[in-house]
Amino acid sequence: MEDKSIPDIVVGRLPLYLRTLQRMAHEGRQVTSSxxxxxxxxxxxxxxRKDLSQFGEFGKQGTGYRIEFLLDQLCSILHVNRVWDVVVxxxxxxxxxxxxYQGFANRGFHIAMVFDSDPQKxxxxxxEYTVQDIANLVPVVQAAGIxxxxxxxxAQQAQAVTEQLVQAGVKAILNYAPINLTVPTGIQVQDIDxxxxxxxxxxxxx
Amino acid sequence: MEDKSIPDIVVGRLPLYLRTLQRMAHEGRQVTSSxxxxxxxxxxxxxxRKDLSQFGEFGKQGTGYRIEFLLDQLCSILHVNRVWDVVVxxxxxxxxxxxxYQGFANRGFHIAMVFDSDPQKxxxxxxEYTVQDIANLVPVVQAAGIxxxxxxxxAQQAQAVTEQLVQAGVKAILNYAPINLTVPTGIQVQDIDxxxxxxxxxxxxx
Numbered sequence: 001m002e003d004k005s006i007p008d009i010v011v012g013r014l015p016l017y018l019r020t021l022q023r024m025a026h027e028g029r030q031v032t033s034s035x036x037x038x039x040x041x042x043x044x045x046x047x048x049r050k051d052l053s054q055f056g057e058f059g060k061q062g063t064g065y066r067i068e069f070l071l072d073q074l075c076s077i078l079h080v081n082r083v084w085d086v087v088v089x090x091x092x093x094x095x096x097x098x099x100x101y102q103g104f105a106n107r108g109f110h111i112a113m114v115f116d117s118d119p120q121k122x123x124x125x126x127x128e129y130t131v132q133d134i135a136n137l138v139p140v141v142q143a144a145g146i147x148x149x150x151x152x153x154x155a156q157q158a159q160a161v162t163e164q165l166v167q168a169g170v171k172a173i174l175n176y177a178p179i180n181l182t183v184p185t186g187i188q189v190q191d192i193d194x195x196x197x198x199x200x201x202x203x204x205x206x
Numbered sequence: 207m208e209d210k211s212i213p214d215i216v217v218g219r220l221p222l223y224l225r226t227l228q229r230m231a232h233e234g235r236q237v238t239s240s241x242x243x244x245x246x247x248x249x250x251x252x253x254x255r256k257d258l259s260q261f262g263e264f265g266k267q268g269t270g271y272r273i274e275f276l277l278d279q280l281c282s283i284l285h286v287n288r289v290w291d292v293v294v295x296x297x298x299x300x301x302x303x304x305x306x307y308q309g310f311a312n313r314g315f316h317i318a319m320v321f322d323s324d325p326q327k328x329x330x331x332x333x334e335y336t337v338q339d340i341a342n343l344v345p346v347v348q349a350a351g352i353x354x355x356x357x358x359x360x361a362q363q364a365q366a367v368t369e370q371l372v373q374a375g376v377k378a379i380l381n382y383a384p385i386n387l388t389v390p391t392g393i394q395v396q397d398i399d400x401x402x403x404x405x406x407x408x409x410x411x412x
C-alpha cells in the first residue's frame with residue numbers, strides 16, 4: 001500500500017493524524033472528517049484529504065472517515081501495527097525521562113535496553129531497566145536485532161556513539177544531542193533539540 | 207531586516223544554520239560556505255544560499271561566509287541576540303531534564319521559574335529552581351513579563367494549563383504533552399513528541 005515516493009513532508013504529517021485519531025478513538029468517537037482533523041491540527045481540510053488520498057480511498061464523500069479503519073490503515077502505513085524495540089543510549093536526565101515515559105505504549109515502540117559509559121551508572125536501575133555498559137553496545141544491540149535508537153549522550157560523544165549504532169545495525173536514530181550527526185546513506189536521523197523549536201518561535205516574537 | 211512574509215519552513219531552517227555555525231565558531235573556524243553547511247545539514251547548498259539571501263547579502267561569491275558575521279545576523283533575525291526568560295510547567299521527569307539542561311546557555315533562553323500542581327513537589331528544588339505552586343501561575347508569570355513556556359505536564363492537564371499561560375501573556379509554547387493544543391490566533395505552539403519522530407522514521411523501515 002505505501003509508496004516510497006511519498007514526499008517526506010507528507011510522511012511527517014501522518015503521525016500527527018494518527019495521534020489525533022487515537023485520541024478520538026480513546027474518547028469513544030467513531031467517525032471524523034477532514035474538516036475536524038484540520039481544525040484540531042491547524043492544517044487545511046484539503047491538505048489532509050490530499051495527503052490521505054496518496055495511500056488509497058479512506059473516506060466516502062460526505063460521510064467522513066471511519067476512525068478505527070483509518071487508524072488501522074495509518075498504523076500499517078507507518079509500520080506501527082507492530083512493536084519496535086528501541087535502545088536508549090545515555091542514562092542522564094533525558095535518558096531517565098525516556099525510560100520512564102509512558103507515552104510509547106500502544107504507539108508502536110518499546111524501550112528494550114538502556115546503555116551508558118559511566119561506571120557509576122552501569123548496573124543501576126533507570127525506570128525498569130538495568131543500565132548496561134556501552135562497551136557491549138555493538139554485540140548486544142546486533143544480537144537483539146534492534147533497528148531504532150534514542151541518543152541522549154553529551155554532544156561530544158554523540159558522533160562516536162552514532163558510528164557504533166550504525167555498526168550494530170541501527171537504521172533510525174532519534175538524536176537528543178544538540179549536534180548534527182553524520183550518517184551513511186540509508187540511516188535516518190531525526191533531531192530533538194528544544195532550542196531549535198524555541199528559536200523558530202522567537203523569530204515571531206517582538 | 208527580517209520580513210514576516212518569510213515562509214515558516216525557511217524560518218524553521220535558520221536555527222539549524224545557527225547551531226552549525228556556533229559549533230564551527232566554537233572550533234575556532236572563521237569562514238564557511240553554503241557547500242560545507244549543506245553537507246553538514248543534509249540540505250542543498252543552493253537551498254541554503256536561497257534561504258539566507260531572503261535576509262540580505264551575507265556572503266560574497268567565491269569567498270564564502272564569515273562565520274561571526276553570519277552568526278550575529280542570524281541571532282538578530284531569530285531575536286536571540288537577547289536572552290528570553292522561559293517558564294517550565296511540570297516538575298516531572300521532563301521538567302527535571304529541562305531545568306537541568308545545559309544546552310540553553312548562549313542560545314538565547316534562560317529558564318526563570320518552574321511550576322507544578324503537586325503539593326509533594328511544590329517547594330522542592332528542581333535543578334536550581336524552587337518549584338512554585340501552579341495556583342500562582344497567572345499573576346507570577348504576568349508580573350515577570352514572560353512570553354515563552356515549556357509545557358511538560360500530563361496530556362489531560364495540558365489544555366487547561368495552556369489557557370492559563372495564554373491568560374498570563376505567554377505567546378510561545380513548547381509543548382511536550384502528546385496532544386494537540388488549541389490556542390488563539392497569535393499564540394505559537396511547537397510540539398516535542400518523540401513518538402511522532404519515531405513513527406516518521408518507522409515508515410521507512412522494513
